[in-house]
Amino acid sequence: MKDEAIKVGDKAPEFELKRQDGGLFRLYDILRGKNVVLYFYPKDSTSGCTKQACEFRDQYESFQDEGAEVVGISSDSIESHQRFERNHHLPFTLLSDNDGNVRKLFGVPRKLGLLPGRVTYIIDQSGIVRYVHNSLSKPLEHVSTALEVLHDINSELKAQRA
Template identity: 65%
Template sequence: MSQEIKAGDKAPDFELFRADGSTFSLYEQLKQTNVVLYFYPKDNTPGCTKQACEFRDQYEVFKEQNAEVVGISSDSDESHQDFEHTYQLPFVLLSDKGNQVRKLYGVPKKFGIIPGRVTYVIDQSGTVQYVFNSLTKPLEHIKVALDTLKKLNSTVRT
């Protein structure tokens, strides 16, 4: 497993396929916006559904803060498409088959088996501004990400 990525670190670049077959590149996205990158255990589970729906409900606020939300799990593209459609998710879900990106970021597993829930706020320079790791507080991820973006944007504007 790679070393855990912390605030102040350079975010590792990666490319994964989107459900529609196109490629998502972190550094290409960072040319346009900040990125809120969140790793979650599994589509259609109670905590992950709450988290995704809260990101959905706050999505316009993230856009106002010049940020794109990107969710990653090891679920299949078909599972992501179903999850996106069922809950009308407006942001990108990426399938990390084999957990290469999860390992690249050093996202820990709970009890050695349950994929962790970790959110990274990455600014346009590729620097990780904040990391929040909590499997049991899915809604807190959205709050801390927005707070971090608001602070980041207030320092940029002044």
Template identity: 70%
Template sequence: MLLEALINEDAVKEGDIAPDFELQRQDGGLFRLHDLLKEKNVVLYFYPKDSTSGCTKQACEFRNQYEVFKEYGAEVVGVSSDSLQSHKKFERVHHLPFTLLSDKGGQIRSIYGVPRKLGVFPGRVTYIIDKSKRVRAIYNSMSKPLEHISTAIEVLRSINEEQQSPQ
């Protein structure tokens, strides 16, 4: 527990610049966060495991709302420590239109300070990051996977209203 407390002190917080990283996508190509942020807002969500009940519900709801995310100029990116093969299958079976990244060893999860449930299970945390690389909101809930999507949409709506209002 002490180690988890130390990690969480360094966790990414709202208002921080999102740490850049590079990971492999499910198609084998490389993904770099700051490259995508040059063009779009990003909904970066960390989830425990492909093909589990809560993670499948969450991914499918991101899929079902994907057009809304696109309308708000955002891209959805999922991260877990599952293998590329697992991600490919998860994407194919559930027709996921967004990027899944393989964070083997949990290095990026650690950089962001995503907590573990009961100190063992990888946590479920969503970061909404605007094009200026600023973390605008963080939603952390293992037990409410669908609320990650509605929270992200609300934050993106707010970001769009800010960007469209006269200065």
């Protein structure tokens, strides 16, 4: 178990969690073809988390256009994720980290020692963390900033190929 936070330039740790549909999610299975926007959030159906999820939903096509998949993680149950997905028509994967092991693996901090933090990681196809955004109080910033960073990563790749 890791105690320090994952930083830009670090290799993202592999993990396996249950998706809201009950299937297994493995990070490196997705990274074979896409960048991943992995966001940890405190709790389904709370005000800030709902705003953030709906903003990811509303911008989902833009993330797809940038070659990225959005994945949300909280400690909520699969059943809670299913309700959250259904109530807000979320097109992306939600993962249930019941025991908080993946949150610990990434070193996602808790606010005041109690409240699970809100941190977004952008992981490129080679498994390298390219960006980390940590802000519990500004959930919408995670979405707009992630899109900007993905656009920059893609521009950088195009320039390297030219």
